[in-house]
Amino acid sequence: VKVKLTDAGCDPAKLDLEAGRTTFAVTNAGTGRVSELELLSGARVLGEKENLVSGLSGSFTITLQPGRYTISCPGGTTAATGIVTVGGTAVHASADPRLQAATTG
Amino acid sequence: VLPTFVIGLREGVEAALIVGIVAAFLRKEGRADALRPMWLGVIAAVGLCVLAGVALELADQELPQRRQEGLETIVGAAAVGIVTFMIVWMRRHARDLSGELRRSAGAALASGSTAALVGMAFFAVIREGLETVVFLLAVLQNADDPVAGGAGALLGLACAVAIGALIYRGGVKLDLGRFFRITGAVLVLVAAGLVASTLHTAHEAGWLGSGQQPALDLSWLVVPGTWTSALLTGMLGWRPQVTQAELIGYLAYLVPAGAYVLWPAGRRVPAAPRQAAARP
Numbered sequence: 001v002k003v004k005l006t007d008a009g010c011d012p013a014k015l016d017l018e019a020g021r022t023t024f025a026v027t028n029a030g031t032g033r034v035s036e037l038e039l040l041s042g043a044r045v046l047g048e049k050e051n052l053v054s055g056l057s058g059s060f061t062i063t064l065q066p067g068r069y070t071i072s073c074p075g076g077t078t079a080a081t082g083i084v085t086v087g088g089t090a091v092h093a094s095a096d097p098r099l100q101a102a103t104t105g
Numbered sequence: 106v107l108p109t110f111v112i113g114l115r116e117g118v119e120a121a122l123i124v125g126i127v128a129a130f131l132r133k134e135g136r137a138d139a140l141r142p143m144w145l146g147v148i149a150a151v152g153l154c155v156l157a158g159v160a161l162e163l164a165d166q167e168l169p170q171r172r173q174e175g176l177e178t179i180v181g182a183a184a185v186g187i188v189t190f191m192i193v194w195m196r197r198h199a200r201d202l203s204g205e206l207r208r209s210a211g212a213a214l215a216s217g218s219t220a221a222l223v224g225m226a227f228f229a230v231i232r233e234g235l236e237t238v239v240f241l242l243a244v245l246q247n248a249d250d251p252v253a254g255g256a257g258a259l260l261g262l263a264c265a266v267a268i269g270a271l272i273y274r275g276g277v278k279l280d281l282g283r284f285f286r287i288t289g290a291v292l293v294l295v296a297a298g299l300v301a302s303t304l305h306t307a308h309e310a311g312w313l314g315s316g317q318q319p320a321l322d323l324s325w326l327v328v329p330g331t332w333t334s335a336l337l338t339g340m341l342g343w344r345p346q347v348t349q350a351e352l353i354g355y356l357a358y359l360v361p362a363g364a365y366v367l368w369p370a371g372r373r374v375p376a377a378p379r380q381a382a383a384r385p
Contacts, residue, residue, distance in 0.1 A: 030249070032108050032330050038309070043317035045309050048170050051240045053108040055249035059167055074346065075329045 003037060004029040005052060009076020010037060019066045019088035024049070027057040038072040039084070065090055107257035109244050111335045116237045117265025118339030119302075122295065123184055123229035125269035127222050129276025130191055134214045143223045150230035158238030168239045174310035180232040181303030185358075187225045188296040190218070192366060195285055195292075237262070261335070268336075289366035297359040298342025301351040305344065316350030323347060 004011040005028045026037045026049045036050040039062070046069070047060040069084040124147055131139045161168060194214075241258050248254035279288055307313040324345040327334045337343045344351070 035108065035112070042314065043308075044314035045171075045311050048174075048309055049167075050170065051112050051236065053112065053244065053248060053254065055254075056243050056247050058243070060170060 001025070002027070003071065005031055005034045005037060005073055005076075006079075007031045007033050007077055009034060009073040009079030010071050010082040011079065013071075013079035013082030015071070015082065015084045017064060017084060017086045019064050019086050019091050021061065021091075022064050023059050023061040025057065025059045026052060028052045028054050030054050033077070034073045034075045034080075036074055038074075040070045040072060041067070063091055107253065108330060109248070109254040110257035110261040111330055111332055112240060113237065113258035113261025114264050114332060115261075115335035115339045116233045116240070117262040118268055118336060120229045120233040121265045121269025122272060122340055124226045125272030126188070126191070126276065126292070126295070127226045127229075128273045131214075131219065131222060132273075132277050134194075136214050136219050139219045139223055143226050146223055146227035147230050150227045150234060154231060154234030154238045157235055158242055161239060162242050168236065171310050173236055174306045175312070177232050177306040178303055178310055178312065180228045181299050181306060184225060184229065185296050185299045185303065187221065188292055188299065189362070190221075192289055192292050192296070192362065194218075195289060196366065265339070268340075286367060290363065293359060293362045293366055294341060296362065297355050298340065300342070300358045301344075301347070301355040302338075302342040304351045304354045305348075308348070308350070313350060316353065317348045319346055320349040320352040321347035 001015060001017060001022060002025045003015075005026065011029070024037070024039065024047065028035065032054065035052050036048065037052075038048040039046045039060075047062045049058040049060055052058055064086045066086050066088055069086065071082040071084055073080055073082070124143075128140060128143060131137065131143065237258075241255065244254040244258055245251050276288070304313060308317060322345070323343060327337050327343050327345045329345050334345070342355070347355075
């Protein structure tokens with residue numbers, strides 16, 4: 001899923017995703033205010049990318065379970081936080097390709 | 106100000122501050138001989154970070170951010186311990202640091218402690234270095250204006266090194282006995298800031314989920330994206346948004362440690378017997 005950092009914060013600030021292995025591709029679309037994106041479950045950080053100045057992009061990948069999460073783009077004016085809704089069915093831990101590789105050898 | 110300058114300055118100051126303090130302390134405590142291994146360690150750390158950063162780049166891998174935050178948390182916690190050790194050491198030895206006693210066995214820094222300090226400088230650079238190298242490489246390759254961005258980041262790092270050098274010079278010039286309170290108070294502020302920033306990285310590493318409600322809004326003072334914010338965050342651990350956990354940790358360190366340092370000398374607890382025995 002692609003998210004841009006803007007002066008407002010996270011763009012889009014509302015995401016509807018399906019459960020499973022998800023890569024967050026974060027791009028700074030030319031803002032000097034915001035340089036970081038965090039994905040949180042409650043108050044716990046699940047993944048983040050920081051130090052993204054104008055023109056830089058980065059990504060992180062995690063396995064999402066169904067539920068509600070928040071994204072945070074600290075420094076943004078109107079969209080410093082956003083909502084992520086994950087639907088679908090619970091994903092087995094072995095959906096993680098690394099874990100699969102490790103267990104099946 | 107260029108955003109890359111601010112990031113370079115902040116990451117650099119966090120490392121330069123600890124290296125500067127460690128170097129000044131070793132020098133003041135008559136262990137100038139340990140400065141050489143310390144510098145070798147710092148250079149090795151910079152080299153390792155550059156190698157690791159380039160390797161990540163060549164393998165087209167992202168910096169594992171959570172592991173990076175975990176590393177920062179562990180090194181930050183160790184740094185709190187080391188700075189606290191310095192504070193206690195200086196307080197204990199502040200009175201009899203003048204003249205001969207300084208060179209006596211009782212007041213000399215044990216080699217175990219020296220090794221810990223040298224190791225601290227190494228890890229302080231590792232802690233910030235990898236992230237900085239990855240950032241620098243990304244700026245040079247992808248930023249809107251790689252030349253200005255890269256120059257800004259390098260300039261930020263250069264300013265950070267200059268600040269580290271100033272801390273070292275200032276620390277060496279201060280008379281430890283007379284100015285212990287000033288040095289001690291500065292170290293208490295630095296260590297309390299390390300406590301707060303360590304709690305922050307612990308949160309970002311996914312280790313700390315509680316106490317994350319906002320407690321204090323300092324964004325009027327620590328304005329995001331400014332060079333003053335880079336210094337305030339890098340040196341004192343102050344952030345625009347302070348969480349409850351960070352505020353409690355900060356005060357829980359600052360208040361008792363501050364009292365310990367500022368308590369009038371006359372009412373001081375008696376010096377350790379070891380020191381008394383060392384007196385001729």
